[in-house]
Amino acid sequence: MNQTSDKKRGGKFWAWFWMILGILYFFLPLVATFLFSLRAKLGVLSFTAYQHVFNDSNFIYNFSYSVLWGVLTIIVGVLIFVPTAYLIRLKLPKFRLPVEFITMLPFVIPAIVYVFSLVRTFSQPPLLIVNSPALLVAGYVILSMPYMYSAIDTGLRAIDVQTLTEAGQSLGAGWGTILFKIILPNIRTAILSGAFLSFAIVIGELILAQYLVKPAFAPYMTYLIQQKAYEPAAMAIISFALTWAAMGIIQFIGRGSEQGQIAGGH
């Protein structure tokens, strides 16, 4: 008895120890960045740098483009990957391995290498679309594919795809209705978590936008670091806060649907 409670107390000490070390590792760089961002005025702490950032029309311009790319990436990703993962689960389990292999490829091919081969391939005839924003979005969809696809697949695993589909069919629903009115709402949490990860990737991605010469947040911040001292710190804090807010929203929405499926048999 005594021995086990001693052991437990020892375990708890180490649990706290690692946790506190982790918290320090998480927060010290952020605290330092925050302090640094407040030093824009000599001798006093102020939010001047943040004022500059929010009054900077270039920041607004580049950041809104990043948001636009993020939203387009999510829409295209959902339209391509939800039907794919759904069909594989329902009808074509044979394709599971090749499809999962392809979705994991962006993990294997380093992003910088991928971006260069993408830009090279599409910058010569007959595939000359290097100036089109579509190429940028397609690249983002590929870069976020490992996260998006596995999130959707996890979501589909949690619901009874077979029963829901048959129920829809026997009520006379077409495939479009089944996919977008039955399956999609049932895996909305999974899609959201994939969506926010994709969004974070798009916001933080540097090389693709840089080499396709499109307005985006990360290239602008890189440029600003060379020009200014305090504003980039403020931007780092802002981008961190936005990512965090997005993650918070996932958790909040996820909590509401812990029962999993909102309709149909389990």
Add this chain to the structure above:
Amino acid sequence: MTVQNVVEQGAPQARPASRKLSWAWLGLTPFFIFTFLFLLYPASTLGVRSFQDSRTHAFTFKYIVQLLHDPYLLGSYWISIKISVITALGGGLFGFLLAYSAIRGGLPKFMRSSLMTFCGVASNFAGVPLAFAFIALLSPSGELTKVLIALGFNPYHHGFTLYTFWGLSIVYMYFQFPLMVLIITPAIDGLRREWVEAAENLGASSFQYWRYVAFPILLPAILGAVVLLFGNSFGAFATAQALTGGQINLVTIVVGSQLRGDILSDPGLGYALALGMVVIMAFAIIARALLQQRTERWLR
């Protein structure tokens, strides 16, 4: 829209078994067309261009030969492998301890969900903002450096700099261990409490429990996670570029400077270097698959 069209074309029929296969195939075509066009085809040009002279487009082995004989290029692979192994093992160990503490350490429940949120954010907090955060913390005029100097210890007088190998390792750890926490959590959740109790009832020490029960069960998951961590840091580019301005010769940075197309660079060499990276990653993944097969053999 094409997706919807394709899917709707095969509206529910009575059930002719032979036709089912044909619409199901059609449903996957958008995926295969998209990934072929924007991933498989561009990536395959990598293999071709590594064996093609950048100017004459003639077939050549010169880049591969150059790669294998240039100590500078081989050195860049070595630095990348070293930093990836160190941060994958370090991040893997720390991430595991953190995840285990949060899940099984008897800490308040909210710690676990906050840890997950932090990890979701931090594992994606890479590139330029991350480099900047560590410059604010640990550069010669960084906040922590100032505190340490005030305490009478200047790390820059003891051989530490943020802009070289160990500094970069510390920065990489920031996205490595949160990724480990996210990947390993389901595996730790799978450890049943009954197993600890059963082991204790049979008189096992906690070392024996870990050595003979928990560790063998977790091993496949840990190996898989560490390989992912390796790849995560092996392919990283923006963080190192932003932190060191390209001074540290990671293979991604060398590839970047070769492909950029300035006067001293040769894209063919860049592609050959990149091909080498893919080969190394492939080895890592094959090794992982083999190890997992061995370690999973007796599970179920």
